[in-house]
Amino acid sequence: MTSVTIAQLRATPTVDLMTAARALGVGRTKAYDLARRQQFPCRVLRIGDTYRVPTASLLELLGLTPDELDRSPDHKRG
Numbered sequence: 001m002t003s004v005t006i007a008q009l010r011a012t013p014t015v016d017l018m019t020a021a022r023a024l025g026v027g028r029t030k031a032y033d034l035a036r037r038q039q040f041p042c043r044v045l046r047i048g049d050t051y052r053v054p055t056a057s058l059l060e061l062l063g064l065t066p067d068e069l070d071r072s073p074d075h076k077r078g
Contacts, residue, residue: 006064009055017044017051020058 004023009015015023017040021031024041034040035051043057 006059009059012055014045014052014054015058017053020044020053023058023062 002022004019009019009023017031017035018028020040020042021028026034031040032051035044035046038044040053042061043054045052045054
């Protein structure tokens, strides 16, 4: 399973279900099963046949606050 950085998560307002699953260390089958049963550990949006996870919801679940994000090593200041 490939890891995901905070910078990658912050790049868009939502991420696909597999990106969220990788950030949480959850496999593909389990992630889709949880999403279908509306039991994924953070908010999931169903758009047609696609699942999207709001980045803010995922970061909150990971226990990251805006201050911590600004100080993370993979955060680049502009």
